[in-house]
Amino acid sequence: MTKKPLIRVEGLAKRFPEPRGKGMLTVFENLWFSVDPGEFVCIIGHSGCGKSTILNILAGLDRPTEGVVIVGEQALDGPSLDRAVIFQSHALMPWLSAERNIELGVASRHRDWSAARVKEHARRYLSLVHLEGAEAKKPAQLSGGMRQRVGIARALAVEPKILLMDEPFSALDALTRGSLQDEVLSIRRATDQTIFMITHDIDEAMLLADKIVLMTNGPRARIAEIVENTLPADRQRTEMHRHPNYYPLRNHLLEFLVTRSRELAGGVGAEKANYRSPPIVRPVAGETRANGPTDAPTTLVSQSTRSRPDPRRSRPAFPRLVARGDGRTAVLEGSGPPRRNRPFTETQPRGR
Amino acid sequence: MAGSQQLKAAIVSIALLVMFLLAWQVAVSGSGPTQTLDPEYAKLLGQTATQGKSAMPGPLDVGAKLWEHLRSPFYDNGPNDKGVGIQLAYSLARVLLGYGLAILLAVPLGFLIGMSPLMSRALDPFIQLLKPISPLAWMPLALYTIKDSNTSAIFVIFICSVWPMLLNTAFGVATVRKDWINVARTLELGTWRTAFKVILPAAAPTILTGMRISIGIAWLVIVAAEMLVGGTGIGYFVWNEWNNLSITNVIIAILLIGLVGMLLDQMMARLQRYVSYAD
Numbered sequence: 303m304t305k306k307p308l309i310r311v312e313g314l315a316k317r318f319p320e321p322r323g324k325g326m327l328t329v330f331e332n333l334w335f336s337v338d339p340g341e342f343v344c345i346i347g348h349s350g351c352g353k354s355t356i357l358n359i360l361a362g363l364d365r366p367t368e369g370v371v372i373v374g375e376q377a378l379d380g381p382s383l384d385r386a387v388i389f390q391s392h393a394l395m396p397w398l399s400a401e402r403n404i405e406l407g408v409a410s411r412h413r414d415w416s417a418a419r420v421k422e423h424a425r426r427y428l429s430l431v432h433l434e435g436a437e438a439k440k441p442a443q444l445s446g447g448m449r450q451r452v453g454i455a456r457a458l459a460v461e462p463k464i465l466l467m468d469e470p471f472s473a474l475d476a477l478t479r480g481s482l483q484d485e486v487l488s489i490r491r492a493t494d495q496t497i498f499m500i501t502h503d504i505d506e507a508m509l510l511a512d513k514i515v516l517m518t519n520g521p522r523a524r525i526a527e528i529v530e531n532t533l534p535a536d537r538q539r540t541e542m543h544r545h546p547n548y549y550p551l552r553n554h555l556l557e558f559l560v561t562r563s564r565e566l567a568g569g570v571g572a573e574k575a576n577y578r579s580p581p582i583v584r585p586v587a588g589e590t591r592a593n594g595p596t597d598a599p600t601t602l603v604s605q606s607t608r609s610r611p612d613p614r615r616s617r618p619a620f621p622r623l624v625a626r627g628d629g630r631t632a633v634l635e636g637s638g639p640p641r642r643n644r645p646f647t648e649t650q651p652r653g654r
Numbered sequence: 655m656a657g658s659q660q661l662k663a664a665i666v667s668i669a670l671l672v673m674f675l676l677a678w679q680v681a682v683s684g685s686g687p688t689q690t691l692d693p694e695y696a697k698l699l700g701q702t703a704t705q706g707k708s709a710m711p712g713p714l715d716v717g718a719k720l721w722e723h724l725r726s727p728f729y730d731n732g733p734n735d736k737g738v739g740i741q742l743a744y745s746l747a748r749v750l751l752g753y754g755l756a757i758l759l760a761v762p763l764g765f766l767i768g769m770s771p772l773m774s775r776a777l778d779p780f781i782q783l784l785k786p787i788s789p790l791a792w793m794p795l796a797l798y799t800i801k802d803s804n805t806s807a808i809f810v811i812f813i814c815s816v817w818p819m820l821l822n823t824a825f826g827v828a829t830v831r832k833d834w835i836n837v838a839r840t841l842e843l844g845t846w847r848t849a850f851k852v853i854l855p856a857a858a859p860t861i862l863t864g865m866r867i868s869i870g871i872a873w874l875v876i877v878a879a880e881m882l883v884g885g886t887g888i889g890y891f892v893w894n895e896w897n898n899l900s901i902t903n904v905i906i907a908i909l910l911i912g913l914v915g916m917l918l919d920q921m922m923a924r925l926q927r928y929v930s931y932a933d
C-alpha cells in the first residue's frame with residue numbers, strides 16, 4: 303500500500319571551512335525528507351539557508367559533508383541524465399541555436415540515434431514549450447521567458463526521472479512567470495514528472511507543489527516543517543484564491559517566512575526537533591476557536607507522508623475536509639497544542 | 655548616418671594620404687644646382703651634392719619601382735636577386751610553419767593547464783620565466799643545436815607565437831562559466847564531448863584572441879630573424895637592399911610587410927568573429 307519514495311534524503315549536512323579561524327560553518331544539518339514518485343515538492347527558505355546547495359547535491363553536482371541521498375535503491379553518486387536540472391540563469395550555450403541546445407542532451411541520452419531522429423525529438427520538445435519557429439535562434443536573440451522555456455525543453459527532452467529546478471522563474475517578469483508556471487503545471491499533469499523545485503514565491507509554491515518544505519534560516523538551517531498543499535489537485539492560477547483553504551495555507555507560509563523562520567534560526571529548538579520525520583502540517587479552513595491547552599483534541603491529520611499512499615492522489619478534496627471537522631481541523635504532529643489564535647500551525651514550542 | 659560617417663572618414667583618409675605624398679615629394683625634390691662645379695667633378699659627386707636632390711627617393715620613384723616589382727614578383731636570378739613575391743612567400747611559409755607548430759602545442763597544453771589547477775600551478779614558473787625572453791635570444795642556441803638556419807628561423811617563430819596562445823587558451827578554458835560545465839555534467843556528456851562541444855566553443859573567442867596576437871608577433875619577428883639568418887625571405891631582402899643602398903626597395907619592402915601583416919590580422923579578425931557569441 304505504501305508507495306516507495308523516489309528520493310530519500312537522509313541526515314544531510316553541508317559544512318564549509320570558515321573564512322577565518324579553523325572552525326567549520328554549518329550551512330544546514332540533519333536534513334531528512336523524501337519525495338514520492340510523481341510528487342511535486344517545493345522548498346522555501348530565506349536566502350543563504352542552503353537551498354541551492356541541497357539542489358546541487360540532489361543533482362550530483364555537489365557533495366554533502368554528511369548524510370546520503372538515495373534515489374530509487376541507490377545512493378546518489380554524481381550527476382545523471384535521470385536528474386535534469388533547470389538552472390536559474392537558463393545556462394544555455396550561447397553559441398548554439400535553441401534547437402541545438404536541446405539536441406546536445408538528446409544526443410547524449412541516445413548515442414545510437416541518427417542526427418535526424420535527434421533533431422525530430424528536439425523539435426517535439428520545442429513545440430511542447432510553444433517555441434515553434436525559434437529553432438534556429440541563438441539564446442541572445444530570445445527573450446528571457448523564451449530562454450527559460452528552452453531550458454525547460456532541454457531538461458524534459460532527456461526524459462529524466464526527476465526534474466530539479468532552482469528558482470527557474472525568479473528572473474522573469476510576473477506575466478511571463480505566470481504563463482511559464484501554467485506551462486509547467488500542464489506538462490506536469492500530462493507527464494506525471496517528479497519535480498523538486500526551489501522558490502521564493504509563496505504563490506508559485508501553492509500553485510505548483512504538492513508538498514512544501516520549509517527551512518529555517520541559516521546557518522545551521524534545518525527543516526522546520528513540511529506543509530501539504532491543501533488546495534485541490536486541479537487548481538488554476540486564476541481560481542485558486544477563491545478556495546477556502548487558500549488563505550489559511552498562504553498565511554501559514556507567509557507567517558513562517560516572516561517570523562518563524564527567523565525565530566527558529568541558528569538551531570533554536572533543534573534539540574526538541576524530530577529530524578527524521580519533520581512535522582507535517584495541513585493548513586485548512588476552519589473556525590478559529592481559542593483552544594485550551596488540553597481540551598479539544600487536535601485533529602491529527604498525518605504522521606508522515608511515508609505512511610500514506612501517494613499524497614497527491616489521496617489528498618482529500620475540499621468538501622470532505624469541511625464535513626469532517628469539528629471546526630478545529632488544524633493540525634500537526636508532535637509536541638505542543640495549537641496556540642491561541644493560531645490554529646493552523648504551531649508545531650513546536652518556540653525556542654527561547 | 656553611419657554610412658555618411660564612413661564616407662567622411664574615407665575622404666579624410668585619402669586627403670591625409672595625398673597630403674603626405676605631396677609633402678614627401680616636396681621634401682625630396684631638388685632645389686636646383688647649388689653651386690657651379692667642374693662638370694667632371696660634379697659627375698663624381700652625384701646629384702645629391704650638386705643639385706640639392708635628396709638621396710631619399712620620392713613617392714614617384716617608389717611607385718615606379720613598385721610597379722616594376724608587381725609586374726614580375728616571382729623572378730629568380732640567383733641568391734641575391736629574387737622577386738619580392740618569392741621573398742614574401744619564403745617568410746610566410748616560415749611563419750605559417752612555426753605558427754602552426756605553436757598551435758599544435760599551445761592549444762592542447764593550454765587546455766590541460768586550464769582544466770587542471772595542479773598543472774597550472776606546476777607549469778606556471780616555467781611559463782613566467784620563458785615568456786619574457788626575446789625570441790631572437792634563442793637564435794644562437796637554435797643555430798647551434800639545429801645547425802640549419804631555415805629551421806632555426808621557424809623555431810624562433812614557434813617560440814614567439816607559443817606564449818600568447820598558451821596563456822589565452824589556459825585562461826579561456828579556466829574561466830568557462832561553471833553553469834555550462836554543470837550542464838555538461840548533468841547531461842553526462844563525458845570528457846571528450848565536454849571538451850569539444852562545451853569548453854572549446856566557450857573558450858574559442860579567448861583562444862582566437864591569443865592566436866591573433868601570436869600571428870602579429872610572429873610577423874614582427876620573422877623580419878628580424880631573417881635579417882640574422884640571411885638567405886631568403888623579406889627580412890633578408892630588406893637587409894640586402896640596404897647593403898645595395900637601394901632605399902627605394904627598402905621602402906617597398908616596408909610597405910609590403912605592413913600590407914601582409916594587415917592581411918594576416920584581418921584574417922584572424924574574421925575567424926574571431928566567426929567563433930564569437932553574444933551572451
Ligand SMILES: Nc1ncnc2c1ncn2[C@@H]1O[C@H](COP(=O)(O)OP(=O)(O)OP(=O)(O)O)[C@@H](O)[C@H]1O
Pocket residue numbers: 318319329347348349350351352353354355356520
Ligand atoms: N563554496 C562555498 N564556500 C563557502 N561557503 C559557501 C560556499 N557555497 C555556499 N556557501 C554558503 O552556503 C550558504 C548557502 O548557500 P546557497 O547558495 O545554498 O543558499 P540559497 O539558500 O540557495 O540562497 P538563495 O536563496 O540566495 O539562492 C550560504 O551562506 C553561502 O555563503
Ligand SMILES: [Mg+2]
Pocket residue numbers: 353354355
Ligand atoms: Mg540559491
